[in-house]
Amino acid sequence: DIVLTQSPGTLSLSPGERATLSCRASQSVRGSHLAWYQQKPGQAPRLLMYGASSRASGIPDRFSGSGSGTDFTLTISRLEPEDFAVYYCQQYGNSVYTFGQGTKLEIK
C-alpha cells in the first residue's frame, strides 16, 4: 500500500498568512490521483482538491494544489479564519486508497 506522510503535523499561522502543506507518497501516485480534504471539529470531511490541482466545486481560489509523482502540496494563499482545520491528503490512483495522517492548521 502507498503510505502518505503529511508535514508538518501542526502548522501555526495567522489570518492573512500563506499556508503550505506537504503530502509525500512512499511510491509514485498513478495519474496524480491525489485529493485534499478539510475537516473541522464535529464535521464530515469536505473535498477541496482532486487530481492534485483541480479545485472542487465551490472551493475559493485561495486554495491551490500542485505536485506529481511522490510530492504534492496544498497552498492556501491568504488564510481566512474559517480555514483553520485539519487537512488530509488521499491517493486514489492505486487499488488500495490511503489517507495521510493529517496536518492541523491552527491559529497562531
Add this chain to the structure above:
Amino acid sequence: EVQLVQSGAEVKKPGESLKISCKGSGYSFSSYWIGWVRQMPGKGLEWMGIIYPGDSDATYSPSFQGQVTISADKSITTAYLQWNSLKASDTAMYYCARQVGGGSAWFSDYWGQGTLLTVSS
C-alpha cells in the same frame, strides 16, 4: 441537491452484530460508487472500501477485508456497512461518501454526516 443521510449513533456490546446505513438522494444512486471511511476517536481517516450499487460490486481495503461487509440496495438508494461480531476496537465514526472520478480512480465529493459507533461491555 445531493444528500447522503446516515443512520443514527449506536451503542453495542462486544460480540453483537450491526448494520448501519447510508441513504442517498438527489442523484442517480445506482450510477455512483459509495465508499466507507473510518475515523477512530481523535485519529485520522481510513479508507475501508467501496461498492457500486448498480451491481453490488464491492472492493475492500485489505485492512478491513473479512472484518466488515459492504452492501447496497439500489431499490431504496441505500448502502450498508455490517459487522457480524463487534469488538471494542470498532469504536469509531463511520462516514459514507459518494465517489466520483473514473478509470478505477475514485475520490469522495459528497459525504454523509457520519455514524458514531461505540462498542463497550
